[in-house]
Amino acid sequence: MKITIRKASSQDFPAILSLIKELAEFEKAPEKVTNSVGQMENEKDLFGCFVAETEESGIAGMALYFFAYYTWVGKSLYLDDIYVKKEFRGHKIGSELLKKVFEVANEEGCNRVRWQVLNWNKPAIEMYRKCGADIDDEWLNCDFEHEAIRDFKI
Numbered sequence: 001m002k003i004t005i006r007k008a009s010s011q012d013f014p015a016i017l018s019l020i021k022e023l024a025e026f027e028k029a030p031e032k033v034t035n036s037v038g039q040m041e042n043e044k045d046l047f048g049c050f051v052a053e054t055e056e057s058g059i060a061g062m063a064l065y066f067f068a069y070y071t072w073v074g075k076s077l078y079l080d081d082i083y084v085k086k087e088f089r090g091h092k093i094g095s096e097l098l099k100k101v102f103e104v105a106n107e108e109g110c111n112r113v114r115w116q117v118l119n120w121n122k123p124a125i126e127m128y129r130k131c132g133a134d135i136d137d138e139w140l141n142c143d144f145e146h147e148a149i150r151d152f153k154i
Contacts, residue, residue, distance in 0.1 A: 001054055005096050008049035008062065013040045015059040016049060023083040027118060034146070050100045052084065052093045060088040063097035065104070070112060077105040079115035094127065116141070 008016060014037055024030045052061040061084035068078045079101055084093045105113045117124050117135070128135060144152065 001056075001091060003060065003091065003093055003096065004053045005050055005100050006053065008051045010041055010044060012049070012051055012059065013037045016040070016051065016062050016064070019059070019062050019083050019085070020064075020081060022085065023081060026083075047080070048104065050097055052088075052097055054088070057088075060085050061093045061097060063101050065101055067108070067110070068114075070114075073111040075108070075110050076112035076114060077101065077108065077110045079113060082115070094124075095131075098131065 017035060017037055017040065020035065021030065021033050024033045047064055047066045049062055049064040051059045053059050061082075063079060063082040065077055065079045068076045070076050079098075082094060082097055082101075084097075102113060117128060119125075119137070125135060
């Protein structure tokens with residue numbers, strides 16, 4: 001199977017959103033996805049994305065990232081989602097997508113690459129550790145969604 005990794009374009013947004021929804025199902029949180037193709041189009045300058053494509057089946061996976069600034073290290077790249085469809089796993093597509101993201105981080109002079117992984121996703125954790133990732137089990141996520149942002153009070 002020949003896989004091509006390429007930078008995503010706006011034409012890929014429907015397929016990328018489909019992968020995002022599939023990932024949300026995998027992570028047992030499909031109701032959390034509120035994004036849309038239109039929103040992605042309006043916000044396309046805020047993120048970058050690579051897609052893995054096969055000639056036979058189209059887009060099989062993706063890696064979506066954005067740049068961030070962390071006070072301790074400065075400019076960083078945050079890998080928000082990396083996902084490969086179930087039927088394409090085991091072909092090193094995730095590794096190839098990760099490689100492309102690290103190329104961008106290197107070219108852009110980033111001091112850190114960060115992402116999250118669910119503590120029950122053992123295959124992903126194993127792959128990340130194999131690559132040399134330092135997986136922190138000390139920090140907890142603090143999230144506010146749209147309504148909570150609007151209604152924020154102390």
